[in-house]
Amino acid sequence: MVKKKTVLIVDDHPLFREGLKAIIGRDTRFEVVGEAGNGRKGRRMAEKIKPDIVIIDISLPDKSGIELTHEIRSLLGETRVLIVSMHSKIEYISEAFQAGATGYVVKESASDRLLAALDSVTEGDYFLDSSVSQQVVKKLMEFPLKEAKITDAAYGTLTPREQEIMRLLAEGLSGKEIAERLFISPKTVENHRSSIMNKLDLHSTMELVRYAARLGLIDVDLWKH
Amino acid sequence: MERGLTYEVLKKKVKELEKEAAKRRYAENALMESEERYRMAVEHSNDGVAILKGDNHVFVNQKFVEIFGYNVPDDIVGKPVWAFVHSDDRKRVTEINRQRQKGKQAPTRYECKGVRKDGGTIDLEVSATKTMYRGEPVSLVFLREVTERKLAEEAVREREAHMRAVLDASIDRIRYVDKDMRIIWGNKTTAMVHGMSPEDIVGKLCHKIFVGRDNPCQGCPTVKARETGKTERALIRQTRVKGIEGETFWDTYCVPLMSKSGKIEGYIQVARNITDQKLAEDHIHALTQQLMKAQESERQMISRELHDRVAQDLSTLKIGCDTLFDDNPEVVPELRKKALQLSEILHKTIMTIRDLTYDLRPPSLDQLGLVSTVYQYCEDFAEQSGLSVDFHSAGMDNLQLDSNIEINVYRLIQEGLNNIKKHAKAKDVFIRLVASSPNVILRIEDDGRGFDVEERMARISNEKRMGLRNMEERVRLLQGRMFIQSRPTRGTKILIEFPYKERISG
Numbered sequence: 001m002v003k004k005k006t007v008l009i010v011d012d013h014p015l016f017r018e019g020l021k022a023i024i025g026r027d028t029r030f031e032v033v034g035e036a037g038n039g040r041k042g043r044r045m046a047e048k049i050k051p052d053i054v055i056i057d058i059s060l061p062d063k064s065g066i067e068l069t070h071e072i073r074s075l076l077g078e079t080r081v082l083i084v085s086m087h088s089k090i091e092y093i094s095e096a097f098q099a100g101a102t103g104y105v106v107k108e109s110a111s112d113r114l115l116a117a118l119d120s121v122t123e124g125d126y127f128l129d130s131s132v133s134q135q136v137v138k139k140l141m142e143f144p145l146k147e148a149k150i151t152d153a154a155y156g157t158l159t160p161r162e163q164e165i166m167r168l169l170a171e172g173l174s175g176k177e178i179a180e181r182l183f184i185s186p187k188t189v190e191n192h193r194s195s196i197m198n199k200l201d202l203h204s205t206m207e208l209v210r211y212a213a214r215l216g217l218i219d220v221d222l223w224k225h
Numbered sequence: 226m227e228r229g230l231t232y233e234v235l236k237k238k239v240k241e242l243e244k245e246a247a248k249r250r251y252a253e254n255a256l257m258e259s260e261e262r263y264r265m266a267v268e269h270s271n272d273g274v275a276i277l278k279g280d281n282h283v284f285v286n287q288k289f290v291e292i293f294g295y296n297v298p299d300d301i302v303g304k305p306v307w308a309f310v311h312s313d314d315r316k317r318v319t320e321i322n323r324q325r326q327k328g329k330q331a332p333t334r335y336e337c338k339g340v341r342k343d344g345g346t347i348d349l350e351v352s353a354t355k356t357m358y359r360g361e362p363v364s365l366v367f368l369r370e371v372t373e374r375k376l377a378e379e380a381v382r383e384r385e386a387h388m389r390a391v392l393d394a395s396i397d398r399i400r401y402v403d404k405d406m407r408i409i410w411g412n413k414t415t416a417m418v419h420g421m422s423p424e425d426i427v428g429k430l431c432h433k434i435f436v437g438r439d440n441p442c443q444g445c446p447t448v449k450a451r452e453t454g455k456t457e458r459a460l461i462r463q464t465r466v467k468g469i470e471g472e473t474f475w476d477t478y479c480v481p482l483m484s485k486s487g488k489i490e491g492y493i494q495v496a497r498n499i500t501d502q503k504l505a506e507d508h509i510h511a512l513t514q515q516l517m518k519a520q521e522s523e524r525q526m527i528s529r530e531l532h533d534r535v536a537q538d539l540s541t542l543k544i545g546c547d548t549l550f551d552d553n554p555e556v557v558p559e560l561r562k563k564a565l566q567l568s569e570i571l572h573k574t575i576m577t578i579r580d581l582t583y584d585l586r587p588p589s590l591d592q593l594g595l596v597s598t599v600y601q602y603c604e605d606f607a608e609q610s611g612l613s614v615d616f617h618s619a620g621m622d623n624l625q626l627d628s629n630i631e632i633n634v635y636r637l638i639q640e641g642l643n644n645i646k647k648h649a650k651a652k653d654v655f656i657r658l659v660a661s662s663p664n665v666i667l668r669i670e671d672d673g674r675g676f677d678v679e680e681r682m683a684r685i686s687n688e689k690r691m692g693l694r695n696m697e698e699r700v701r702l703l704q705g706r707m708f709i710q711s712r713p714t715r716g717t718k719i720l721i722e723f724p725y726k727e728r729i730s731g
Contacts, residue, residue, distance in 0.1 A: 013537065013538075013541050015541045015545060016537075016540065016541040016544060018545070018548075019541065019543075019544025019545050019547070019548050020544065022544075022548030022551045022552075023544070023547070023548055023551075025551060026551060059533060059537075086532060086533070086536055086537055086540060088579065089588060089589065091589075107537070107540035107543075107544075108539075108540050108543055108571070108572050108575045108576075110540070110544055111543065111544055111547035111548065111568070150596065150600050150616055150617055150618055151596060151617070151618045151619060151621065151622060152617070152618070152619035152620070155619040155620050155659075156619065156620050156621075156622055156623060158620065159662075160662030160663070161662065163620060163660060163661050163662040164661065164662045164663070166661075167661045215617070215619045215657065215659050216617070216619075216655075216657025216658075216659050216666060216668045217659055217661055217666065219668075219718070219720065
């Protein structure tokens with residue numbers, strides 16, 4: 001007979017734990033060997049029992065489930081962690097996996113997917129709840145592209161002082177006027193100016209003004225007609 | 226016969242005498258001519274002329290006769306002075322005349338009331354002097370009727386008093402100053418609030434006497450009007466106004482006063498104490514801002530509660546529902562089906578709460594940052610509204626903005642977009658969020674039907690649509706400024722600029 005996989009549940013909601021136990025009870029290959037209502041107790045029990053799998057809720061009363069995941073993974077190399085959480089946003093998911101979890105299930109899908117998740121995790125595979133995996137893949141695919149599209153990377157490399165001077169230049173002030181306004185020498189203004197031109201790959205004041213207008217630094221008609 | 230009294234001598238003497246006689250004749254003629262000239266002058270003088278000997282008139286000219294409504298000089302000659310003077314002045318005038326003739330001190334110019342033949346009273350201006358007439362001292366009197374002039378003067382005085390009363394009744398401080406800002410005139414209010422009388426302040430420098438400064442006040446509209454020659458207005462904050470405790474705010478005007486030739490002669494200053502109004506306004510702003518802050522923290526709290534408790538409990542319910550019959554294989558299928566339906570409703574409810582949580586306060590603001598959250602919002606908004614929303618940002622990634630600032634920027638964009646959707650009938654919307662040290666620039670522009678900004682802002686407080694007002698308050702909360710540029714059919718441009726504060730770490 002194959003030895004049953006042992007499971008420890010760490011969640012502060014007793015009724016929810018009951019539910020999880022009931023679901024796990026449907027599959028004879030798994031056995032719940034312990035329960036904990038907070039992170040501290042969860043860690044102690046994990047160290048004692050050395051279960052095959054620990055199911056952890058991210059929101060625990062005393063510490064974050066992410067933290068607990070990290071601790072258990074560094075203490076017990078053989079133990080796998082499956083996160084069962086209310087959170088469905090990508091940041092939580094990525095943090096959980098970074099901390100060493102290998103499975104992630106959203107609480108309201110637990111009834112349907114918990115057993116599949118336990119299966120994958122025991123096999124050493126990663127499991128991601130399909131109700132969130134779609135969102136994750138979508139984000140992964142579009143994120144870098146759109147991020148680049150909506151923000152101007154080159155402008156982001158300007159120092160605060162350069163930003164300040166760029167706007168004054170775009171508004172049509174001369175180097176001397178800017179120097180007077182900012183209480184710096186015209187030479188310093190000139191240095192900043194060439195640094196700006198360099199960073200933004202611009203070659204004339206005209207180009208600089210156009211660039212500033214496109215960013216919205218200065219007012220111009222953005223209308224398409 | 227004396228020796229030498231010869232014929233030649235006699236002849237010479239006669240000639241000398243003849244010469245002498247001719248000279249005298251000539252002189253007499255000249256004298257007569259001169260007398261005639263004087264007589265003519267007196268007769269045709271525009272002033273009434275009279276000679277009084279003792280109390281009686283011994284000569285009067287035709288004008289004098291006319292002034293008193295008689296026909297010929299003989300109607301008056303021989304009659305006493307008091308017969309032609311009003312009873313109020315009779316004693317005084319008679320006495321002046323007697324004193325003068327006695328060679329004593331007597332006024333040479335005075336006014337009195339006269340009585341005409343028909344009994345009517347007239348105002349007279351008299352100038353008189355002592356002279357000799359046929360070897361005796363007399364009074365030579367010139368007089369002019371000034372009844373009309375007196376009436377006109379009286380009317381002017383009355384009007385002046387009237388105007389003065391109006392100005393004095395004003396709660397505004399009103400004063401007239403010269404080019405050096407010395408007070409020429411001030412109304413009662415301007416002096417009294419400082420514990421002075423209107424006379425006390427005349428000739429004093431306005432800034433010296435009211436706030437004890439040697440130089441004009443900061444932002445003084447009179448200083449500006451001296452440069453521009455136009456009416457100027459300013460809101461001035463004062464910390465040490467004489468007679469008033471604490472900080473005060475003044476709505477001040479200055480109107481240059483021009484002469485007919487267009488030269489500025491002085492300045493009218495009008496100052497109104499609007500401290501109470503200003504304090505009330507500040508109070509309203511403070512309350513509105515508190516309200517907004519409270520609203521945000523409430524939203525955050527509700528959002529958290531919903532997510533961490535309600536949704537959590539619903540999940541527990543769902544899992545309970547899903548596993549309800551696990552230990553009872555003999556349960557009828559209808560019951561199992563019902564439990565499944567309940568579980569589905571719970572699932573939907575959990576999803577709804579998630580959306581609600583997001584609407585209340587996008588969690589991604591704390592997780593993904595402002596730019597991504599705004600971008601996501603713009604995408605969602607474009608999809609729902611059918612508008613094209615073009616959002617671009619620059620230089621924002623390096624700023625660790627305080628979360629209060631982030632939520633307000635997010636709300637500004639939300640409110641701006643909702644305003645556009647509700648009112649603008651626009652197709653394209655442009656949103657720009659740019660760091661421009663030491664400020665952040667936010668532009669929200671649409672190509673919609675636009676509106677009359679001034680008229681709209683004036684109406685705004687009466688409206689239920691508080692979109693713009695809310696935005697203004699939020700901008701104030703960010704210690705920023707908002708500029709709205711809009712023209713009917715030409716779209717609307719909103720520029721918001723605020724100083725950024727970085728997140729306080731720790």
